[in-house]
Each structure stands twice: as structure tokens, then as C-alpha cells.
Amino acid sequence: MSAYEKPTDTVGIKVRRLSHGxxxxxxxxxxxGAAGMDLLAALAAPLRLEPGQRGLVPTGLSIALPAGYELQVRPRSGLALKHGIVLPxxxxxxxEDYRGEIGVIVMNxxxxxxxxxxxxxxxQAVIAPVVRATWIExxxxxxxxxGAGGFGSTGTGAS
Structure with missing residues (x-):
């Protein structure tokens, strides 16, 4: 292992394949070195999305995450750059307590x-630990x- 590498933690995730997946x-x-795992479209037939149209793509998977974790569903950069396919x-x-099918909301x-x-x-699916907050009034x-400077208050320049 080089000086730039560190061991990666792993976590077991129970997964159930649904009939269409x-x-x-x-x-x-x-x-x-990948952070994300690809999610696949569990479709019976192709799904055509016109410009501006949204759709829900099933993955054919349901999971049981361990306590203290979430699964983040993220876009694939190649689809975004080449075709404008984004996850709104x-x-x-x-x-961690959701047991239904993982679906991906896509937009053209x-x-x-x-x-x-x-x-x-x-x-892409990325597993991430969850930190819970407590509010301190x-x-x-x-x-x-x-201070209270809002959107764009720090400018766009390099310095």
C-alpha cells in the first residue's frame, strides 16, 4: 500500500432482487478507487425521455441498510455531459429504514x-455514514x- 492509499471501510448491505431485476x-x-457503484435500469422496455421530461427508472432492488448509513443516488457524469441526463x-x-424499491428520478x-x-x-450509489444533529438555540x-452575505457574495474570481 502506498503512502497515498488508506484502507477502505466496508459495510454489509442486505439486498433483495425484485422479479423485474x-x-x-x-x-x-x-x-x-471508485466511490460509487452503478445502478442499472430494470426496465421491461426502453424508456424515451423528451427534452424537459422526467421519469422514474426502477432498479429492481430493495435494500436494508445498517443503522447509521444512507445510500446516496447520484448522477453519472458521462450521461450528464453527453446527453443532459440529470437527477433533479x-x-x-x-x-436506513426504507425497504421499497430503489428508484432513480431522471430528467432530460x-x-x-x-x-x-x-x-x-x-x-451511481454511494454509501455514506449519517451524522445526526441536535439544535442548540x-x-x-x-x-x-x-457574515450574512448570501448567494454570490464571495464573487466568482480566483482571488
Whole structure:
């Protein structure tokens, strides 16, 4: 192991293949350094999305995450760049207590119709730990250089 590598933690996730996803492989990491696993379209027939149209793509999978984890559903960069296929709620969150089918909300933000084929790699799944917050009500907050400056207040320049 090089100085730049660190061991990666793993977590077991129970997965159930649904009838329409039986022939598809389970999500897997494409490379040793990949953060996400590809989710595949468990479609019976191609799904055509016209520009501006949204659709729900089934994956044929339901899961049971361990306590303290979420599954984030993220877009695939190649589909976004080449075809304008985005996930309008990205990243989508699958909570640890959800047991239904994982579905991917896709949107065609491109200029041409796009066809999602059965078995196509449509999104990425990233497993992430969840940190829960507690709110601490107070009368004053500490001051910062930015202060209450809102959207765009830090500018767009490099310096």
C-alpha cells in the first residue's frame, strides 16, 4: 500500500432482487478507487425521455441498510455531459429504514430525446455514514468574515 492509499471501510448491505431485476448484476465498483457503484435500469422496455421530461427508472432492488448509513443516488457524469441526463433531486437519499424499491428520478435537460435501455447504467450509489444533529438555540452567533452575505457574495474570481 502506498503512502497515498488508506484502507477502505466496508459495510454489509442486505439486498433483495425484485422479479423485474433478476437478470441484472448487483451494483459493483468499476475500479478499486471508485466511490460509487452503478445502478442499472430494470426496465421491461426502453424508456424515451423528451427534452424537459422526467421519469422514474426502477432498479429492481430493495435494500436494508445498517443503522447509521444512507445510500446516496447520484448522477453519472458521462450521461450528464453527453446527453443532459440529470437527477433533479441529486443526491437522492435512501434512508436506513426504507425497504421499497430503489428508484432513480431522471430528467432530460438535453436538446434531444434520450432513450434509457433496459440494463443501462443510469446512476451511481454511494454509501455514506449519517451524522445526526441536535439544535442548540442561542441569541447570538459568532461573527465571520463572510457574515450574512448570501448567494454570490464571495464573487466568482480566483482571488
Amino acid at each position: 433478476q437478470d441484472l448484476p448487483l451494483p459493483a465498483y468499476a475500479t478499486r 433531486n441529486a443526491p437522492g437519499t435512501i434512508d 435537460a438535453g436538446q434531444e430525446a434520450f432513450v434509457i435501455e433496459p440494463g443501462m447504467r443510469i446512476a 442561542c441569541d447570538d452567533l459568532d461573527t465571520t468574515e463572510r
